Amino acid sequence: MGDSTVGQQIDDFTADFNRRIGNRLATVFGTEQSRLRSEGVPVVSVALGANLPNAPLLDRDGAQTWLYDELGPGTSALVFYRGAWCPYCNLTLAHYQRELLPRLRERGVGLVAVSPQTPSASNDSIANGSLEFTVLTDPANFLVTALGILTEPSSAVRAAQTDLGFDIANSNADATGGIPYPTVLVIDAARIVRFADVQMDYTRRTEVSDILAAVDAIDTLD
Numbered sequence: 001m002g003d004s005t006v007g008q009q010i011d012d013f014t015a016d017f018n019r020r021i022g023n024r025l026a027t028v029f030g031t032e033q034s035r036l037r038s039e040g041v042p043v044v045s046v047a048l049g050a051n052l053p054n055a056p057l058l059d060r061d062g063a064q065t066w067l068y069d070e071l072g073p074g075t076s077a078l079v080f081y082r083g084a085w086c087p088y089c090n091l092t093l094a095h096y097q098r099e100l101l102p103r104l105r106e107r108g109v110g111l112v113a114v115s116p117q118t119p120s121a122s123n124d125s126i127a128n129g130s131l132e133f134t135v136l137t138d139p140a141n142f143l144v145t146a147l148g149i150l151t152e153p154s155s156a157v158r159a160a161q162t163d164l165g166f167d168i169a170n171s172n173a174d175a176t177g178g179i180p181y182p183t184v185l186v187i188d189a190a191r192i193v194r195f196a197d198v199q200m201d202y203t204r205r206t207e208v209s210d211i212l213a214a215v216d217a218i219d220t221l222d
Helices: 006-021 023-039 067-071 087-106 119-129 142-147 155-163 208-221
Strands: 056-058 064-066 076-080 110-115 134-137 183-187 193-198
Touching: 006 023, 006 087, 023 155, 064 067, 067 110, 067 134, 076 087, 087 110, 087 119, 087 208, 110 119, 119 134, 183 208, 193 208
Parallel strands: 076 110, 110 134
Antiparallel strands: 056 064, 056 134, 076 183, 183 193
């Protein structure tokens, strides 16, 4: 692939970000990342072979739609991200636009991204990454809760975000701090989860090569 991996880009960003915010805030975020990694993936999180639940969502214009309709009739990749306020999400979605979307299109596979943020904020995500794939809002984290991938930053992190001039609740459609663990699912035409990568540490994201391998494995098995 012509671009570096998302992991390499994140490492470069994190080093620069930590320099800019200073040791105190960098320590807060670093402690949170260590805590998340130590906790491990929740046992209640989405399972391979499970049926993906359908869910009412909002499109970028705020109109209600349904997940199944947005996924289309065939195999799809479903990306859960935290919001346009999250630089790691913006970096990852832009990377997927450049490196993943063209390869999925070659395979006739859809790509959909979901967050709990307002449709207005979803449009910010689209603009940030010049995204050409579907971006939806899970307005009360209904789908995220059903999949068992709902979390919320610690009070220390919320305070650090406030210091940086941001509050998640102002971005989320339900005005809470609930967000998904960064997650990628690959769903087959029967709405069965064939690949699930739940990242506890929000600075880690699923690589394009892993998503494509999961997509190609469906064709091999079928």
